Each structure stands twice: as structure tokens, then as C-alpha cells.
Amino acid sequence: MAKSPQEEHPQKAFGWAARDSAGILSPFNFSRRNTGPKDVSIKIMYCGVCHSDIHFVRNEWGFSEYPMVPGHEIVGIVIEVGSEVKKMKVGDKAAIGCMVGGCDKCDDCTKGLESYCRDTILTYNFIYHDGTRTYGGYSDWIVAEEHYVVKFPDTLPMDSGAPLLCAGITVYSPLKYYGLDEPGKHLGVVGLGGLGHLAVKFAKAFGVKVTVISTSPRKEKEAIESLGADAFLVSRDLGQMKAANGTFDGIIDTVSAQHPLQPLLDLLKNHGKLVMVGAPEKPLELPIFPLLVGRKLVAGSATGGMQETQEMIDFAAEHNITADVEVIPMNYINTAMERLLKGDVKYRFVIDVANTMAA
Ligand SMILES: NC(=O)c1ccc[n+]([C@@H]2O[C@H](COP(=O)([O-])OP(=O)(O)OC[C@H]3O[C@@H](n4cnc5c(N)ncnc54)[C@H](O)[C@@H]3O)[C@@H](O)[C@H]2O)c1
Ligand SMILES: [Zn+2]
Numbered sequence: 001m002a003k004s005p006q007e008e009h010p011q012k013a014f015g016w017a018a019r020d021s022a023g024i025l026s027p028f029n030f031s032r033r034n035t036g037p038k039d040v041s042i043k044i045m046y047c048g049v050c051h052s053d054i055h056f057v058r059n060e061w062g063f064s065e066y067p068m069v070p071g072h073e074i075v076g077i078v079i080e081v082g083s084e085v086k087k088m089k090v091g092d093k094a095a096i097g098c099m100v101g102g103c104d105k106c107d108d109c110t111k112g113l114e115s116y117c118r119d120t121i122l123t124y125n126f127i128y129h130d131g132t133r134t135y136g137g138y139s140d141w142i143v144a145e146e147h148y149v150v151k152f153p154d155t156l157p158m159d160s161g162a163p164l165l166c167a168g169i170t171v172y173s174p175l176k177y178y179g180l181d182e183p184g185k186h187l188g189v190v191g192l193g194g195l196g197h198l199a200v201k202f203a204k205a206f207g208v209k210v211t212v213i214s215t216s217p218r219k220e221k222e223a224i225e226s227l228g229a230d231a232f233l234v235s236r237d238l239g240q241m242k243a244a245n246g247t248f249d250g251i252i253d254t255v256s257a258q259h260p261l262q263p264l265l266d267l268l269k270n271h272g273k274l275v276m277v278g279a280p281e282k283p284l285e286l287p288i289f290p291l292l293v294g295r296k297l298v299a300g301s302a303t304g305g306m307q308e309t310q311e312m313i314d315f316a317a318e319h320n321i322t323a324d325v326e327v328i329p330m331n332y333i334n335t336a337m338e339r340l341l342k343g344d345v346k347y348r349f350v351i352d353v354a355n356t357m358a359a
């Protein structure tokens, strides 16, 4: 069998990897393929820490392979481009999100819905076309096909802009697709974490009325005063919940763990939509009656396609939408993941890769 480009010309790379399902990350030397004709190579400046990185390093979804270098909220500077690359040049700011490849010919790929391709190649823990493993953004540099790289707007800060690449597009795309971006609609956001706080910001920019739904009143002041939410509902307060029943056009649910759906379905108006974007490891219980009598819809959404990711990031630049971030050094990652599991971050950790990833 012919050797892959990576086997022939492997380029040294350095990152932090999990070695097993304990999910503890430590320094890791590996290699990446050479920059091919259609490829863009990027020096990574910042990488966000998504809750999916935790699900993955701990094998909570059951298909993790090790060593694994996580990270799919990647922003950096182009260091090399292949001869056929058109939209980028050395020195440009560029970004990579959840995927680095697909079949490029199925119905979804040809419609710009690459995140739904059955052969999608995620940014890490997947096998690339040439048989090599994909490694993510907790690393010094990355190479990807131009089609899967977005132009990062000059006016956006690279650190607080990084989380747009997963958290941002994951909430932007369903708001658009399910018609929850129309001014005057009433949206609920469940789980005020990385995804949730960006859902509030995008929905407000669309002119939607936003209510944050949270288990405790702890985040109320901040949700309203700094994130711009219109209202706040404490899901443990049954009186408050009952009074709000039947008042939401849609709810975006970003919760990462098991939780009851009945109270959320009750909050919806008839014909309302509950859109799941959180990815709990175990199935949730779905009550059917509210779906029948109120013709309510429960749906899901996976990140977003490449064209829409570019549209989202340009929209974010135009409307000054960035994540609220805590920038951390690479060697803080294990502590950061522990804190993220406790909800102890406002609202996204971002690794300062360029300054702290010493080889
Ligand atoms: N659909 C997609 O394409 C996609 C993309 C990115 C992330 N995700 C998933 O979305 C989820 C959220 O990701 P994130 O990075 O925003 O995580 P996060 O940890 O920043 O936010 C999760 C929020 O859920 C809350 N929460 C946790 N357990 C809860 C419970 N039992 N009841 C109520 N609230 C609870 C937390 O307090 C936190 O506010 C994860 O499961 C992640 O894997 C999905
Ligand atoms: Zn993610």
C-alpha cells in the first residue's frame, strides 16, 4: 500500500493528550501530515475548552481512542498554504471548529450541511482520509483542508472569539433552522454555560425575547445585567415554572447531564419547539402526551456547516458577540476540566496555546 503523506513526510507536532478514560491530559509528541495542495497549516494561538472535550477524554460517549488530543475551538495564524488554496494566505487569521473533513459529495456536504455527513471527520478522535488519526487544538499547530477552515475576522479578539467555533455555531445554527431567530419570539435557554451564554447573546442580537432557565437563582443577576437576558426562571421553583407554562415559542437545551424534559415541554406554547444541543451520555425520558396534545416538537442539532460557520462568525464580528472567557495556561487544563464539571467558569475556558505550550 502506498504510504500516506504523513508517513512519508511527517511533521513534528506537540500537544497535550489524554492517555485513557481517566481523562488526565499530559504532554504528547506526535506528527501531522505535510501541507497538501488544498491544505492550510495554522499556528494555533488559542483553543477553547468545550464540555464535549470532557465527554470525549473520559470516554463518556463510548467511542474514544487514545492518545487523544482534544480541542475544536481553534484560532490561529496561517503559516503555510498549498498551491491550490484560494481564500487564505500566510499571515491571515484562521479558525477551525468541530470537523476537518467529510465525503464532500453526499446530499448534506453538497448543501453546506457538512456536520450531518455520515462520513464526517471530526477535528480529533477520528481517522482522516489518509488513514492517520486526527488530533485537535490543544497543540501547537494544525493542518486542514481549506474548505474546513474559516476566515477569522480581524475585528474579533482571538481569545474570546475562539469559542464561537463550536459553542457559537452550535447555538446559532438551530436558532436559524428552527425559526427561533425571528424578532418578537420568546426563547428559553436551559443551562447557562459555554453554549448557553452565547445562545443568549445571539438571540438578543436577533431581536428575540430571552428567558434563562436555571436550577438556581445564582446566575440571575448576571444573566440579566451582563448577558442581556430579559427574564430568569428558577427551574426548582415550581410556582415560577407553573406561571410561565405555555409562554415559550422555543427552548434551546444545552444541559450536559440527565434532567427531566416534562417541565420544559410544559413551558412551550402549543406547536413550540424544544431543541436539544446538550449531549448527555445517557438517554433522557421523553413524555409523549405533551407532544400530542400541544403538537410540540423535540429536535436536535449538531454544530453547523462550513458556510454557516463563516456567516455566524461574520455576524458575531458585526454585532460584537464574543464569549466571556477565562484565559488559562496549557498546564492548567486538568484543573480547568474539574472546574468546568462543577460549573465553575464564566463561561468558557480558553487555552493561551501560543504562549504556554512549551515543547
Ligand atoms: N450539539 C452539538 O453539536 C454540541 C456542540 C458542542 C457541545 N455540545 C454539548 O452541549 C453540552 C453543553 O456544552 P457546554 O460546553 O456549554 O458545557 P458547560 O458545562 O459550559 O454548560 C453546561 C450547562 O449545563 C448545566 N447543567 C449541568 N448539569 C445540569 C443538570 N443536571 N441540570 C441542569 N443544568 C445542568 C451547567 O450548570 C452548565 O451551565 C455538552 O453536553 C456538550 O457535549 C453539543
Ligand atoms: Zn464543542
Ligand SMILES: [Zn+2]
Pocket (backbone or CB within 6 Å): 102, 103, 104, 105, 106, 107, 108, 109, 110, 117, 118, 119, 120
Ligand atoms: Zn458528505
